[in-house]
Amino acid sequence: MNTEPEAGEAGAPPEALTPIDRLLAERACERLLLELVHRLDLGEPGGVAELFTPDGVWEWPEDGRRFVGRDALRGYFAGRPADRLSRRMSTNLLVTVTSPTTARATSYFATYRVDGYTGGLLPPRAPTQVGHYTDAFRRLDGEWLLAHRVLTLSFGGPTERLAAPVSPPSGPR
Numbered sequence: 001m002n003t004e005p006e007a008g009e010a011g012a013p014p015e016a017l018t019p020i021d022r023l024l025a026e027r028a029c030e031r032l033l034l035e036l037v038h039r040l041d042l043g044e045p046g047g048v049a050e051l052f053t054p055d056g057v058w059e060w061p062e063d064g065r066r067f068v069g070r071d072a073l074r075g076y077f078a079g080r081p082a083d084r085l086s087r088r089m090s091t092n093l094l095v096t097v098t099s100p101t102t103a104r105a106t107s108y109f110a111t112y113r114v115d116g117y118t119g120g121l122l123p124p125r126a127p128t129q130v131g132h133y134t135d136a137f138r139r140l141d142g143e144w145l146l147a148h149r150v151l152t153l154s155f156g157g158p159t160e161r162l163a164a165p166v167s168p169p170s171g172p173r
Helices: 019-041 045-051 070-078
Strands: 052-060 065-068 085-099 102-115 129-140 143-156
Touching: 019 045, 019 085, 019 102, 019 129, 019 143, 045 052, 045 070, 052 070, 065 070
Parallel strands: 052 143
Antiparallel strands: 052 065, 085 102, 102 129, 129 143
């Protein structure tokens, strides 16, 4: 099974874009990914679904998870534990515009995550996951949206559950 998002659609070649149009498309896709991380970590996780095309896909090939369509995406992300604290670090984002209405991207990520969070500063810990995303974007009605996201893990482990409230670390900050 091919898990790579499609690179592009038939249509005008990338050369049909002006340099400014290409930069605007790249920036719109970058901004979309920043918004996605913000919603997952600081906003409303279920709202991530609106950043996808109506038939958008998010998948983890390693364990067979695959969510297709906004309703499935909304249900998955809104169903996260209420006491989960997560922070994602995304880097090395490379967007390639493949046509006036399609683009693809690759980015690396590290996810720090615990369940059972009740507030306060936690001591440092290793990331729960490290890997990369492969994304395909589609422009619909003038708006760039995610069409397909594949998560590939290089390092991963279970989400830690805090046993008791954690005292903030002492010492200089």
